[in-house]
Amino acid sequence: MKEDILAIYKKFEINNLDMFFDNLIEYVNKYYPVFSKYTSIDYLDAITRVDSAGLILGHSDDNFEIAIPFYTNKVIEGLSEEELSNQVSSLIWDLSAYMTEELCPSCNDSNLRLTTIVSKEDILVKFCDECLYTGIRNEHVEIEEDLVPAPKKKIEVYLSER
Ligand SMILES: [Zn+2]
Structure with a gap:
Protein backbone atom coordinates (compact mmCIF):
# COMPACT_ATOMS: atom_id res chain seq x y z
CA MET A 1 0.00 0.00 0.00
CA LYS A 2 2.81 2.36 0.95
CA GLU A 3 4.96 1.63 -2.11
CA ASP A 4 2.01 2.08 -4.46
CA ILE A 5 1.13 5.53 -3.15
CA LEU A 6 4.76 6.64 -3.25
CA ALA A 7 4.91 5.59 -6.91
CA ILE A 8 1.79 7.67 -7.64
CA TYR A 9 3.13 10.71 -5.76
CA LYS A 10 6.42 10.38 -7.61
CA LYS A 11 4.62 10.69 -10.95
CA PHE A 12 2.78 13.85 -9.85
CA GLU A 13 2.89 16.64 -12.42
CA ILE A 14 1.06 19.90 -11.90
CA ASN A 15 0.22 20.01 -15.62
CA ASN A 16 -1.24 16.54 -15.64
CA LEU A 17 -3.68 16.49 -12.76
CA ASP A 18 -6.03 14.23 -14.76
CA MET A 19 -3.58 11.36 -14.77
CA PHE A 20 -2.66 11.94 -11.13
CA PHE A 21 -6.31 12.01 -10.05
CA ASP A 22 -7.21 8.88 -12.01
CA ASN A 23 -4.24 7.10 -10.43
CA LEU A 24 -5.54 8.06 -6.98
CA ILE A 25 -9.01 6.72 -7.79
CA GLU A 26 -7.47 3.49 -9.10
CA TYR A 27 -5.53 3.27 -5.83
CA VAL A 28 -8.71 3.67 -3.77
CA ASN A 29 -10.36 0.93 -5.84
CA LYS A 30 -7.40 -1.36 -5.33
CA TYR A 31 -7.42 -0.87 -1.56
CA TYR A 32 -11.18 -0.49 -1.23
CA PRO A 33 -11.44 -2.85 1.80
CA VAL A 34 -8.91 -0.71 3.68
CA PHE A 35 -10.54 2.60 2.76
CA SER A 36 -13.96 1.26 3.69
CA LYS A 37 -12.80 0.93 7.30
CA TYR A 38 -12.19 4.66 7.63
CA THR A 39 -14.43 6.31 5.04
CA SER A 40 -18.19 6.18 4.63
CA ILE A 41 -19.27 3.59 2.07
CA ASP A 42 -21.64 6.03 0.35
CA TYR A 43 -18.82 8.50 -0.13
CA LEU A 44 -16.41 5.82 -1.26
CA ASP A 45 -18.83 4.37 -3.80
CA ALA A 46 -19.54 7.81 -5.21
CA ILE A 47 -15.89 8.76 -5.44
CA THR A 48 -14.80 5.50 -7.06
CA ARG A 49 -17.44 5.98 -9.78
CA VAL A 50 -15.95 9.26 -10.99
CA ASP A 51 -12.94 10.01 -13.14
CA SER A 52 -11.05 13.11 -14.16
CA ALA A 53 -13.15 13.68 -17.29
CA GLY A 54 -16.30 14.39 -15.28
CA LEU A 55 -14.73 16.84 -12.83
CA ILE A 56 -12.93 20.16 -12.75
CA LEU A 57 -9.61 19.47 -11.04
CA GLY A 58 -7.25 21.72 -9.13
CA HIS A 59 -9.56 24.72 -8.83
CA SER A 60 -8.80 25.76 -5.24
CA ASP A 61 -6.29 27.59 -3.10
CA ASP A 62 -4.43 24.36 -2.36
CA ASN A 63 -0.80 24.34 -3.46
CA PHE A 64 -0.23 20.79 -4.69
CA GLU A 65 3.40 21.45 -5.60
CA ILE A 66 4.04 21.95 -1.88
CA ALA A 67 1.51 19.39 -0.65
CA ILE A 68 2.71 16.36 -2.61
CA PRO A 69 6.35 16.46 -1.39
CA PHE A 70 4.99 17.06 2.12
CA TYR A 71 2.66 14.04 1.86
CA THR A 72 5.49 11.96 0.37
CA ASN A 73 7.66 12.69 3.40
CA LYS A 74 4.84 11.79 5.76
CA VAL A 75 4.43 8.41 4.03
CA ILE A 76 8.19 7.74 4.16
CA GLU A 77 8.33 8.68 7.86
CA GLY A 78 5.55 6.13 8.44
CA LEU A 79 1.77 6.41 8.56
CA SER A 80 -0.82 4.01 9.88
CA GLU A 81 -3.26 2.48 7.43
CA GLU A 82 -5.89 4.90 8.71
CA GLU A 83 -3.64 7.96 8.35
CA LEU A 84 -2.68 6.97 4.83
CA SER A 85 -6.33 6.40 3.83
CA ASN A 86 -7.26 9.79 5.25
CA GLN A 87 -4.38 11.48 3.46
CA VAL A 88 -5.46 10.08 0.09
CA SER A 89 -9.14 10.86 0.73
CA SER A 90 -8.42 14.46 1.60
CA LEU A 91 -6.13 14.82 -1.41
CA ILE A 92 -8.93 13.58 -3.69
CA TRP A 93 -11.27 16.10 -2.07
CA ASP A 94 -8.82 19.00 -2.38
CA LEU A 95 -8.19 18.19 -6.05
CA SER A 96 -11.76 17.71 -7.15
CA ALA A 97 -14.07 19.83 -4.97
CA TYR A 98 -14.34 23.06 -6.96
ZN1 LIG B 1 -16.87 28.37 7.09
Whole structure:
Protein backbone atom coordinates (compact mmCIF):
# COMPACT_ATOMS: atom_id res chain seq x y z
CA MET A 1 0.00 0.00 0.00
CA LYS A 2 2.81 2.36 0.95
CA GLU A 3 4.96 1.63 -2.11
CA ASP A 4 2.01 2.08 -4.46
CA ILE A 5 1.13 5.53 -3.15
CA LEU A 6 4.76 6.64 -3.25
CA ALA A 7 4.91 5.59 -6.91
CA ILE A 8 1.79 7.67 -7.64
CA TYR A 9 3.13 10.71 -5.76
CA LYS A 10 6.42 10.38 -7.61
CA LYS A 11 4.62 10.69 -10.95
CA PHE A 12 2.78 13.85 -9.85
CA GLU A 13 2.89 16.64 -12.42
CA ILE A 14 1.06 19.90 -11.90
CA ASN A 15 0.22 20.01 -15.62
CA ASN A 16 -1.24 16.54 -15.64
CA LEU A 17 -3.68 16.49 -12.76
CA ASP A 18 -6.03 14.23 -14.76
CA MET A 19 -3.58 11.36 -14.77
CA PHE A 20 -2.66 11.94 -11.13
CA PHE A 21 -6.31 12.01 -10.05
CA ASP A 22 -7.21 8.88 -12.01
CA ASN A 23 -4.24 7.10 -10.43
CA LEU A 24 -5.54 8.06 -6.98
CA ILE A 25 -9.01 6.72 -7.79
CA GLU A 26 -7.47 3.49 -9.10
CA TYR A 27 -5.53 3.27 -5.83
CA VAL A 28 -8.71 3.67 -3.77
CA ASN A 29 -10.36 0.93 -5.84
CA LYS A 30 -7.40 -1.36 -5.33
CA TYR A 31 -7.42 -0.87 -1.56
CA TYR A 32 -11.18 -0.49 -1.23
CA PRO A 33 -11.44 -2.85 1.80
CA VAL A 34 -8.91 -0.71 3.68
CA PHE A 35 -10.54 2.60 2.76
CA SER A 36 -13.96 1.26 3.69
CA LYS A 37 -12.80 0.93 7.30
CA TYR A 38 -12.19 4.66 7.63
CA THR A 39 -14.43 6.31 5.04
CA SER A 40 -18.19 6.18 4.63
CA ILE A 41 -19.27 3.59 2.07
CA ASP A 42 -21.64 6.03 0.35
CA TYR A 43 -18.82 8.50 -0.13
CA LEU A 44 -16.41 5.82 -1.26
CA ASP A 45 -18.83 4.37 -3.80
CA ALA A 46 -19.54 7.81 -5.21
CA ILE A 47 -15.89 8.76 -5.44
CA THR A 48 -14.80 5.50 -7.06
CA ARG A 49 -17.44 5.98 -9.78
CA VAL A 50 -15.95 9.26 -10.99
CA ASP A 51 -12.94 10.01 -13.14
CA SER A 52 -11.05 13.11 -14.16
CA ALA A 53 -13.15 13.68 -17.29
CA GLY A 54 -16.30 14.39 -15.28
CA LEU A 55 -14.73 16.84 -12.83
CA ILE A 56 -12.93 20.16 -12.75
CA LEU A 57 -9.61 19.47 -11.04
CA GLY A 58 -7.25 21.72 -9.13
CA HIS A 59 -9.56 24.72 -8.83
CA SER A 60 -8.80 25.76 -5.24
CA ASP A 61 -6.29 27.59 -3.10
CA ASP A 62 -4.43 24.36 -2.36
CA ASN A 63 -0.80 24.34 -3.46
CA PHE A 64 -0.23 20.79 -4.69
CA GLU A 65 3.40 21.45 -5.60
CA ILE A 66 4.04 21.95 -1.88
CA ALA A 67 1.51 19.39 -0.65
CA ILE A 68 2.71 16.36 -2.61
CA PRO A 69 6.35 16.46 -1.39
CA PHE A 70 4.99 17.06 2.12
CA TYR A 71 2.66 14.04 1.86
CA THR A 72 5.49 11.96 0.37
CA ASN A 73 7.66 12.69 3.40
CA LYS A 74 4.84 11.79 5.76
CA VAL A 75 4.43 8.41 4.03
CA ILE A 76 8.19 7.74 4.16
CA GLU A 77 8.33 8.68 7.86
CA GLY A 78 5.55 6.13 8.44
CA LEU A 79 1.77 6.41 8.56
CA SER A 80 -0.82 4.01 9.88
CA GLU A 81 -3.26 2.48 7.43
CA GLU A 82 -5.89 4.90 8.71
CA GLU A 83 -3.64 7.96 8.35
CA LEU A 84 -2.68 6.97 4.83
CA SER A 85 -6.33 6.40 3.83
CA ASN A 86 -7.26 9.79 5.25
CA GLN A 87 -4.38 11.48 3.46
CA VAL A 88 -5.46 10.08 0.09
CA SER A 89 -9.14 10.86 0.73
CA SER A 90 -8.42 14.46 1.60
CA LEU A 91 -6.13 14.82 -1.41
CA ILE A 92 -8.93 13.58 -3.69
CA TRP A 93 -11.27 16.10 -2.07
CA ASP A 94 -8.82 19.00 -2.38
CA LEU A 95 -8.19 18.19 -6.05
CA SER A 96 -11.76 17.71 -7.15
CA ALA A 97 -14.07 19.83 -4.97
CA TYR A 98 -14.34 23.06 -6.96
CA MET A 99 -13.62 26.13 -4.86
CA THR A 100 -15.67 29.23 -5.63
CA GLU A 101 -14.71 32.89 -5.18
CA GLU A 102 -17.34 33.09 -2.48
CA LEU A 103 -16.17 33.43 1.12
CA CYS A 104 -17.92 31.27 3.71
CA PRO A 105 -20.69 33.41 5.26
CA SER A 106 -20.35 31.56 8.55
CA CYS A 107 -16.63 31.67 9.41
CA ASN A 108 -15.23 34.03 6.74
CA ASP A 109 -12.16 31.84 6.88
CA SER A 110 -12.34 29.82 3.68
CA ASN A 111 -13.99 29.95 0.28
CA LEU A 112 -16.96 27.69 -0.35
CA ARG A 113 -16.60 24.55 -2.44
CA LEU A 114 -19.26 23.18 -4.79
CA THR A 115 -20.52 19.73 -3.87
CA THR A 116 -23.57 17.56 -4.31
CA ILE A 117 -25.44 15.26 -1.98
CA VAL A 118 -24.32 11.70 -2.57
CA SER A 119 -27.84 10.39 -3.29
CA LYS A 120 -29.17 13.50 -5.07
CA GLU A 121 -26.56 14.66 -7.50
CA ASP A 122 -28.78 17.32 -9.03
CA ILE A 123 -28.68 19.52 -5.92
CA LEU A 124 -25.69 21.82 -5.63
CA VAL A 125 -24.48 22.34 -2.08
CA LYS A 126 -21.91 24.94 -1.04
CA PHE A 127 -19.56 23.60 1.59
CA CYS A 128 -16.90 25.10 3.84
CA ASP A 129 -13.86 22.95 4.69
CA GLU A 130 -13.12 25.04 7.78
CA CYS A 131 -16.40 25.19 9.68
CA LEU A 132 -18.41 22.56 7.71
CA TYR A 133 -21.07 25.12 6.75
CA THR A 134 -23.49 23.75 4.15
CA GLY A 135 -25.75 25.92 2.03
CA ILE A 136 -28.17 25.48 -0.84
CA ARG A 137 -28.44 28.57 -3.04
CA ASN A 138 -27.65 31.21 -0.44
CA GLU A 139 -29.31 29.66 2.53
CA HIS A 140 -27.80 27.65 5.33
CA VAL A 141 -29.19 24.10 5.33
CA GLU A 142 -28.30 21.20 7.62
CA ILE A 143 -27.39 18.13 5.57
CA GLU A 144 -27.05 14.72 7.14
CA GLU A 145 -25.80 12.84 4.10
CA ASP A 146 -22.32 12.70 2.64
CA LEU A 147 -21.26 15.33 0.15
CA VAL A 148 -19.19 14.61 -2.92
CA PRO A 149 -17.37 17.00 -5.27
CA ALA A 150 -19.81 18.50 -7.78
CA PRO A 151 -19.49 17.15 -11.31
CA LYS A 152 -18.15 19.39 -14.09
CA LYS A 153 -21.58 19.67 -15.76
CA LYS A 154 -23.17 21.07 -12.60
CA ILE A 155 -20.35 23.55 -12.11
CA GLU A 156 -20.62 24.78 -15.70
CA VAL A 157 -24.34 25.40 -15.26
CA TYR A 158 -23.68 27.19 -11.94
CA LEU A 159 -21.03 29.43 -13.51
CA SER A 160 -23.20 30.24 -16.54
CA GLU A 161 -26.04 31.37 -14.28
CA ARG A 162 -23.97 33.87 -12.35
ZN1 LIG B 1 -16.87 28.37 7.09
